[in-house]
Amino acid sequence: MSDMEIYRILGLAIAKRRNELGLTQADVAGRIDLTRASLANIETGRQKVLLHQVFKLANALEINSITDLVPASFQFAENSEPVQFEGSDVNDRERAQLEHFVRTLGSR
Incomplete structure (x- = not known):
């Protein structure tokens, strides 16, 4: 996607x-x-x-x-690229948390 x-x-x-x-x-x-x-x-x-x-x-x-x-069928491909947070001033820890949240949501 x-x-x-x-x-x-x-x-x-x-x-x-x-x-x-x-x-x-x-x-x-x-x-x-x-x-x-x-x-x-x-x-x-x-x-x-x-x-x-x-x-x-x-x-x-x-x-x-x-x-x-977000629809329940929303899923990231297994080999998808890292989630990009363009224009965002998040640190590495926050970026990892956001990516985890987005990927977890995508696999529900």
């Missing part, structure tokens, strides 16, 4: 939940300090989303866990 495929799947889940709640993109974007256009790009997988934004989205969409935005 490519990086952008992950963003597409996440975006679809965000859009689905937003529609279930009867919220507009502007409603949700206003709750998380993004523009409506940015949220539209996230929902279509054209824009990467930062981890803190995922948490804000989960809260705005009344989701108990960010893991609810």
